[in-house]
Amino acid sequence: MTTTQLLVNGVGLALIAWIVWYFWLYQKQSVAVAEVAGVQDVRVQVKGGYDPDRIVVKAGRPVRFHFYREEEGACSEMVVFDGLDKSATLPAYEETTLELTPATAGEYNFQCQMGMLRGTLVVE
């Protein structure tokens, strides 16, 4: 095998390994939500993704999300909490509030309607 071939294969395999790690294995940082006056309040920025996208809350206590959508693309106009049966339409450049009270512990996904933006709600 020539040096070029070695190099190309090496880079290719390294890239594959990196993709596996970066997109699949990487453990995202969780953001724990503090309780303010009995409600767990969290602000989420919606711009090409959800910031933060891994939110930890306690079960049985109400959670209030403040979604601020900083973009116009039709993709993120809805946020859907699957498994909790809650969804909301997010007008562009506005703050939208969504309240829910997760009863059981577990991990719940929330995403835009098409699934391009994703986040996880961890209920403990």
Place this chain on the structure above:
Amino acid sequence: MAHSQTMHIHEAGSGDPEATAREQEYRSLLRKFWFAALISIPVVLTAYPEFVPFLREQSDTTLRLIWAFDALLALPVMLWSGLHFFTGAWQAFRHHSANMNTLIAVGTGAAWLYSVAAITVPSAFPEGTAEPFFDVVAVVIALVVLGQALEIRAKGRTSEAIRKLLDLQAKTARVIRNGSEQEIPVEEVAVGDIVIVRPGEQIPVDGIVIEGRSSIDESMITGEPIPVEKNADDEVIGSTLNKTGVFKFYASRVGKDTALAQIVKLVQQAQGTRPPIARLADVVSGYFVPAVLIIAIAAFLVWFNLGPDPRLTFALVAAVTTLIIACPCALGLATPMSVMVGVGKSAEHGVLIRNGEALQKATKLDTIVLDKTGTVTKGRPELTDIVSASGESQNEILRLVASAEWGSEHPLADAIVQGAQARGLDVVEPDTFDAIPGHGIEAVVEGRTVLLGNRRLMKRASVNIASLLAQAEQLEQDGKTVMFLALANDAVGTPQAAGLVAVADTVKEDSVTAIQALQKLGLEVVMLTGDNQRTAEAIARHVGITRVLADVLPEQKTAEISRLQAEGRAVGMVGDGINDAPALAQSDVGFAIGTGTDVAIEAAAITLVGGSLRGVVIAIETSRATMRNIKENLFGAFVYNSLGIPVAAGLLYPFFGLLLSPLIAGAAMAFSSVTVVSNANRLRRFRPRFSQA
């Protein structure tokens, strides 16, 4: 903030913010498409100099200059028409995730970089591989942007149902304030206002009729095509159409509390939910894009190591084509679009599906349990027979019984009291009154104990009813509900059997057709009632039901549902949203029927605003059609990707010499998501059996 919220519900077509945003985005994408398309023309022409007469003769150096120009032309296509792909990919990347933007950005970006390197340092490339691919960059971006524009157009049509509902809202109302009639915007109507409605006008808000009568077309809310008669004390629903009479009503619910507002909210919520079948697609799409990246790199390596010459070109083309043809969007769009249309469609018929799970479960039902009174029958029984066995006259029996039932709210009591009043009898208030659920009543009227109820009540009070049984059975075989009467001469002695009172509840006109339709859909229909076996079976025979669960006490209903479920059945229960709430919650799918303006019933997976059983048929048919549509879309998306990606990577080359051009891949990808949305739109044309159009 409150004002703008009302405005949002009020202004449908013109001022709907979402529709305007969508329209703007559509136009913006179209502009980007035209720009990219225009630039594509010279770029494509110069990419194949061997086919263009003028270019064929140019020297290598001139060609390279032309291609350098192409590189510059392609830049604004990438950075303006295709900017959202790159920013979107970057944003996702920051979140450790990859989506369609990633694929397009990496695919076109790699093509552009390779091409720039190929024309600036062609010597670094193996023989015959120093070609530019600027045509791929421009054309693919143009096509994908076009696909996105068309997708937005099609999406707009799927949310038509909500707009139709919002358009139902009346704009003005005529209220009587300070003694005079004023026409005001509907937002200004307050609870307690007296509203006057004339023939042909829309009823502005929910309320209760206080004066006058009319016939009202409620089909837009309840799905019932036949106009309903309304008299004093009847409920009217905002946005329905008054036909012939003039009447006044007391406004009971306005703004976001009206039935229409609640329906819109329910439908909007439901449209955002996903049926369980979508969860599989979600899991797959989470891994999808990085997997495609890996496959693209793997394809590149395989071609590079094993492929025929020019191997570098083949490798790059295979990798780029793989990235471009993969369409995660089809997977992501497959379900939401169909759910939106399906939920919206059933709402048009007064059938409100709460969420995607209810929709999917409704398709799996094999048994429907119908509560008898109020569901199969009208719930308005009438007095039919009085039998005296104690020497008292029929009228006297009736008078005593009606007096005993004076304070009762039971529909059977209503029948008796009305029967007495129709005969002009002198009905009095009872001294004492006690209702025993599942049994009957015990009262003292003019100093005499009166017991009225079923066999259970008589047994409990140790009353011998042997002499009445034969006649009772005869009446019950006619489908009547028979109540045994026991009287005492004072308030302490043991009551003796004194006679019978029979009432009959008429079956709703469309119950028979609805039940037949359910049976044709493959469901077994079961009737559940607190009535006795004989009466229940008589009614069941009339409507075509063979399995009857009779003598069921109210608190036993839930257990009956559980028993059916233990038989391995998927049970749907149709009943009153409030009284039958526990049984509805126990069933696999609960249908709350005849809710009227009480739209947001928690226990029910499906709410039927109108009182007709046809609503159940519509619910099941629409659910089945929607699930079929979803499966078509998911199947299509899976098949497209499972075939497209391997072919793009070059899987068919060793066997058939078949390779996919990146341009064709771009076209296929762009239109695959449009196909999904268009197929969802096909669902809009679905007509349930009982729709009235």
